[in-house]
Structures are given as C-alpha cells and as structure tokens.
Amino acid sequence: MNVLLLGSGGREHALAWKIAASPLLTKLYASPGNPGIGGVAELVKLDMSDHSTVAAFCQEKNIDLVVVGPEGPLVAGIADDLRPWGIRVFGPSKAAARLEGSKGFTKDLCAKFNIPTAAYGRFGDLASAKAYVEKTGAPIVIKADGLAAGKGVTIAMTLEEALAALEACFEGAFGAAGAEVVVEEYLTGEEASFFCLCDGATALPFGTAQDHKRVGDGDTGPNTGGMGAYSPAPVMTAEMTERTMREIIEPTMRGMANLGAPFAGILFAGLMITDQGPKLIEYNTRFGDPECQVLMMRLKDDLLVLLNAAVDGQLAHMSVRWSDEAALTVVMAARGYPGTPEKGSVIRGLDEAASEGAEIFHAGTAINGGALVANGGRVLNVTATGATVGEAQKKAYAAIDHIDWPQGFFRHDIGWRAVERERIGA
Known part of the structure; x- marks a missing residue:
C-alpha cells in the first residue's frame, strides 16, 4: 500500500514509525513531516488547506490511504473533499469532526442523548457570559468554542480569573475560536484519555492514557498541548472502561448517526472519573498528542490493518492486542x-x-x-x-x-x- 500521512508533530512521527513497520506498506509519504518522520517516510510539501492539490498528489502517486494527523484539516472537511476522488481517508467527515471543532456542539449532543458531562452554558456575547459566571461562582471552566491548539481552556479557581478568561476570548485571544464560549461546571476527580477506533457503526476500544496539561512540575502553571503522558491509565479499570463505552461512547455513536453524521476515525474522549462515574470533558476527533506516542509503543497489532478496517467498515470483526508493558x-x-x-x-x-x-x-x-x-x-x-x-x-x-x-x-x-x-x- 502507498500511504500519505498529513501532519508534522510528535503524534505524526509516532504514527509514521508504526505504519512503517507494517508488511502491508509499499511507500509512505508524509506532508509536511519533520526530520524524524523523514527517517521512515518520503517528505513532500503539500498545502493541506488546498484539498484539490492533495487529491492530485494522491492520484499521481497511487495513494491507497490518507491518514490525517491533526484536527485542523478534518474540521475543514478534507475527508469529504478527497473521497469523491476515490481516495480512502482515515478520519471523520466535516460534520462528524464538529465533535472537536465546536465544544458547544458536543455539549448539546450530550444533553440530547443523555451523555454524562458537566453542566454548562453557551454564550455568544460577553455580558451574558459574565452574568452566568457571576451567578454560578468559581471554580468554573471557561472554554473557547472552536479550535485553539489546546490552549483555549481556562480552569478558573477565582471569579476574577474566570472573568478575565471570558474577556480574553471575546477580545480575540483565540481568534474566531473564541467568538463563542462554553462555560462549564468544575468537575473533581481524575482525568483520563480513552480512545476508540470507529467505522461509523462500531466503536472498538483503542487504549487508555493519562497526560499532563500544565507546563510545570506539580501540575502548576498554564495549560499546554501536553507535557507528557503514560499508558495504560490505572484509573480506567475494566469496569470503568465498560461504563465509558455504555454511557458515553455508544450513545455518541448512535447520536451522531441519528444526526446524519456517523463517526468514523479515532474518537478520543477526555474523561473525568468522578465519584458518580465517568463524565465527558471533551471529544477530540484525532489521536492525542502526546498520548498517541505511548499508544503506538504498546500496540502489538499492525496499525495499517486496523486503519484499513476502520475505513472499510470492518471493525466489528477486529480486536486489538496491547503489550503488558x-x-x-x-x-x-x-x-x-x-x-x-x-x-x-x-x-x-x-x-x-x-x-x-x-x-x-x-x-x-x-x-x-x-x-x-x-x-x-x-x-x-x-x-x-x-x-x-x-x-x-x-x-x-x-x-x-x-x-x-x-x-x-x-x-x-x-x-x-x-x-x-x-x-x-x-
């Protein structure tokens, strides 16, 4: 198989490293890649925002599968634009990628399909958001609705911090991503990352991890895209995994199908394990970074076989094996x-x-x-x-x-x- 991997970060290097080990692979291309990825793939320069150029490259090189690493191209609809050319893509449609592209969309989905999550409000102006925060009090969580490279979330422990975060959003700190905000109840518990490979109908559990968002030792300082991770997550016991599938993942899959946007790709649930059980913090529609790195290290199966099964709607017949390490x-x-x-x-x-x-x-x-x-x-x-x-x-x-x-x-x-x-x- 000829494979094109889109992206340039540590997540993409881990994916390239694992894909390169597959006996199914003929040639791996990556765009834009990085020097590490260049050790296992041929790097090419493609404008990911120009989907027709990507499609033309795929036709020229007889690409059998496109693997989309970052969230931006997915939310922009690259999977939808490549598929009419007969190009197989691992990643959700634009409509399904709203699970990551709009935090408000996901919260409304949770409300509609009884998926456990924090209480919330959605706001498109500063005055109403401030009124909600002042009424609710701190601690409270402020989130830019759209994509903000992992930096659009403020866990505000004081009212002053919450109001400052709202002002930052509406004053353009996160560009268009902050034009609307989601204000959430502050949850207590232990966070965990839970992954599923999905083909639109079946969700196959695909490992657990925990990451460290704060920049400093002792979980101090501002949030980052992630300063480290480990897998598996001890808090995700067999019982907690079963509850997460039953209470969160499966209703999400049914809900997205009900909305006419069946989800196919990798579904990454950020969870808070509370005294009441698992609650959804947010969804991502791609592998986590740096969680992907630890998952790829532990995965015993051929990643390319699993990605193909997800694209072809065959996950009901698949299982996943993990190292005990x-x-x-x-x-x-x-x-x-x-x-x-x-x-x-x-x-x-x-x-x-x-x-x-x-x-x-x-x-x-x-x-x-x-x-x-x-x-x-x-x-x-x-x-x-x-x-x-x-x-x-x-x-x-x-x-x-x-x-x-x-x-x-x-x-x-x-x-x-x-x-x-x-x-x-x-």
Missing part, C-alpha cells in the same frame, strides 16, 4: 512555551539518548546547516517502556540525561500519579 513519554519544549517559543537552538545527543532504549519522536524540529534545531514549542517526545510506569519513567529520564539542549526544558514528574499508585500497591 507500560509506556511513558516526556515532552521536551523550547524555552518560552506555551507562550512564544525560542526557535533555532541546536539539539545534540539524540543517538546517545536512544541507546538507553528510548524512542525519540520529533515534534517541532528542523535541519539548519546540517544541525538539528528546535522549530516549535513542543520539540521532542522522549518515550520508553517498562514493566511498570515507574520503570518506563526511569528509562525516559535516563535518555533525557544524554540530550544536550540547554534551551530546552521538561517536567520532571511525568507519571507521578501512577508511580505513587505503584509505590503503595494500589
């Missing part, structure tokens, strides 16, 4: 992130880091003058496996010790919750 990834970010990152600094020592048994997935790198340099906010994902999360954690940080990049930083406590569980034997 845990996987953990630590994000190395450029100084300044999650604000404006410093680009261009040289990174050395990746070969030495890999000698510790880690996989180094490139997230925001480039080649400049023959040297590997930082070219984004989140730059590297140092990923390792072990018999326990604690063992995987030790291997990942041992690998980081070999990386010579003074302008980079990382959290030192990725996996702390699971490691503590292991320590006390919970």
Whole structure:
C-alpha cells in the first residue's frame, strides 16, 4: 500500500514509525513531516488547506490511504473533499469532526442523548457570559468554542480569573475560536484519555492514557498541548472502561448517526472519573498528542490493518492486542512555551539518548546547516517502556540525561500519579 500521512508533530512521527513497520506498506509519504518522520517516510510539501492539490498528489502517486494527523484539516472537511476522488481517508467527515471543532456542539449532543458531562452554558456575547459566571461562582471552566491548539481552556479557581478568561476570548485571544464560549461546571476527580477506533457503526476500544496539561512540575502553571503522558491509565479499570463505552461512547455513536453524521476515525474522549462515574470533558476527533506516542509503543497489532478496517467498515470483526508493558513519554519544549517559543537552538545527543532504549519522536524540529534545531514549542517526545510506569519513567529520564539542549526544558514528574499508585500497591 502507498500511504500519505498529513501532519508534522510528535503524534505524526509516532504514527509514521508504526505504519512503517507494517508488511502491508509499499511507500509512505508524509506532508509536511519533520526530520524524524523523514527517517521512515518520503517528505513532500503539500498545502493541506488546498484539498484539490492533495487529491492530485494522491492520484499521481497511487495513494491507497490518507491518514490525517491533526484536527485542523478534518474540521475543514478534507475527508469529504478527497473521497469523491476515490481516495480512502482515515478520519471523520466535516460534520462528524464538529465533535472537536465546536465544544458547544458536543455539549448539546450530550444533553440530547443523555451523555454524562458537566453542566454548562453557551454564550455568544460577553455580558451574558459574565452574568452566568457571576451567578454560578468559581471554580468554573471557561472554554473557547472552536479550535485553539489546546490552549483555549481556562480552569478558573477565582471569579476574577474566570472573568478575565471570558474577556480574553471575546477580545480575540483565540481568534474566531473564541467568538463563542462554553462555560462549564468544575468537575473533581481524575482525568483520563480513552480512545476508540470507529467505522461509523462500531466503536472498538483503542487504549487508555493519562497526560499532563500544565507546563510545570506539580501540575502548576498554564495549560499546554501536553507535557507528557503514560499508558495504560490505572484509573480506567475494566469496569470503568465498560461504563465509558455504555454511557458515553455508544450513545455518541448512535447520536451522531441519528444526526446524519456517523463517526468514523479515532474518537478520543477526555474523561473525568468522578465519584458518580465517568463524565465527558471533551471529544477530540484525532489521536492525542502526546498520548498517541505511548499508544503506538504498546500496540502489538499492525496499525495499517486496523486503519484499513476502520475505513472499510470492518471493525466489528477486529480486536486489538496491547503489550503488558507500560509506556511513558516526556515532552521536551523550547524555552518560552506555551507562550512564544525560542526557535533555532541546536539539539545534540539524540543517538546517545536512544541507546538507553528510548524512542525519540520529533515534534517541532528542523535541519539548519546540517544541525538539528528546535522549530516549535513542543520539540521532542522522549518515550520508553517498562514493566511498570515507574520503570518506563526511569528509562525516559535516563535518555533525557544524554540530550544536550540547554534551551530546552521538561517536567520532571511525568507519571507521578501512577508511580505513587505503584509505590503503595494500589
């Protein structure tokens, strides 16, 4: 098979790494890719926003499958625009991608189909949103309705913080994404990421993970796109997985079909495990980043076989096998992130880091003058496996010790919750 992978981050490097291992693969192309992806794929320059150009490339190269990594092209309808050309696409339609493209759409879906989630309000103007927040009080959660690169959510512990977040949204901090806001009840519990491969009719559980959104150790500082992750998530027991499927995933699949937008692709449920059970925080319609990295490390099956089954409506006949080992990834970010990152600094020592048994997935790198340099906010994902999360954690940080990049930083406590569980034997 000839495969085209769209995207350039750590998630896409992990997908490329796994797809490249498939006996089904003839040729893997990636656009725009990154230097890490270039090790397993031929990099091509395509304008992802120009769907006809992507389609023409697919016809020229006899592409059998397009795998869309990031959410932007999916929400923009790339799957809809490629399919009339006879091109098979792994990813949801534009209508189905609204589950990520509009938080308000998802909240309304939850209300209509009795899917457990936080109480909420939707607002298109500052005055009514402020009135709702002042009436409800803090803590409270403020979300830009549209895509904001993982940064459009404020968990406001005070009324002042909530009002400032509302003003930022309506004053254009997130562009069009913040033209409408969702204000949510503050939930308490433990967060988890739950994934399903979907083909429009069947949802096949596809692993669990936990990530670390805050930039600093001890879960401090502003939210980011994710500073690290581990899999599996201990809180997602067999019972909790069954409840999540029955109470959240299956009603969502039925609801989307009922709305004329059956969901096919990867459905990523961000969950809060509360005293009452699982509640949906939000949906993403693509693999998580950095959760994808730890899932790919643990997946024993051929990813390309599974993606084909999802595209062809054959998931009812499939199962997924996982390694018993845990996987953990630590994000190395450029100084300044999650604000404006410093680009261009040289990174050395990746070969030495890999000698510790880690996989180094490139997230925001480039080649400049023959040297590997930082070219984004989140730059590297140092990923390792072990018999326990604690063992995987030790291997990942041992690998980081070999990386010579003074302008980079990382959290030192990725996996702390699971490691503590292991320590006390919970």
